Amino acid sequence: MKTQTTVQQQPAVNSSSPxxxxxxxxxxxxxxILLAAWLAKRFGLTGRTGAAKGLKISAGCSLGPRERVVVVDVEDARLVLGVTATQITHLHTLPPAPASVDPKPVEPVDFQSLMKNLLKRNGKA
Incomplete structure (x- = not known):
């Protein structure tokens, strides 16, 4: 008599394994995480790098599909630059922008007087 032995094969990787x-x-x-980083980079949600700390583009005007004139604020001057796809040309140097004067600080208004003013404006009081 011949005896048969059956061998059970277990899968190489058990999908319920921790x-x-x-x-x-x-x-x-x-x-x-990689997808979120790619989306942030694609849509400009990442912060500016430290290399351009002293530069700020304060104005710009498009002259064509690839030509622009921009005003760049640097530490002690403002530069008017012509920017194309292949080069940047210095057009003019302006004096530094005047320091912006902060408007008068607004005094906080209490809620009661604010509501009275709103009701008077609507003609209900």
Whole structure:
């Protein structure tokens, strides 16, 4: 008589294993972070780098599809620059912008007087 032995083959990776579940969750999280970083970079949500700290574009005007005139504020002057797809040309130097004067600080108004003014304006009081 011949005896048959059956051999059960177990799958190479058990999908209910905690190791598989954790690594799958980590893969999804890493892919989500990469996608969020790409979207932030694509739509300009990232902060400016420290290289352009002293520069600020205060005005600009488009002259064509790839030509612009911009006014750049630097530490002690304002530069008028012509910008194209291939070069940047210095057109003029302006004196520094006057320091902006802060308007008078507005005194806080209490809620009661604010409501009275609103009701008077609407003709209800």
């Amino acid at each position: 190791l598989v579940q954790v690594s799958g969750a980590l893969t999804v999280i890493i892919l989500f």
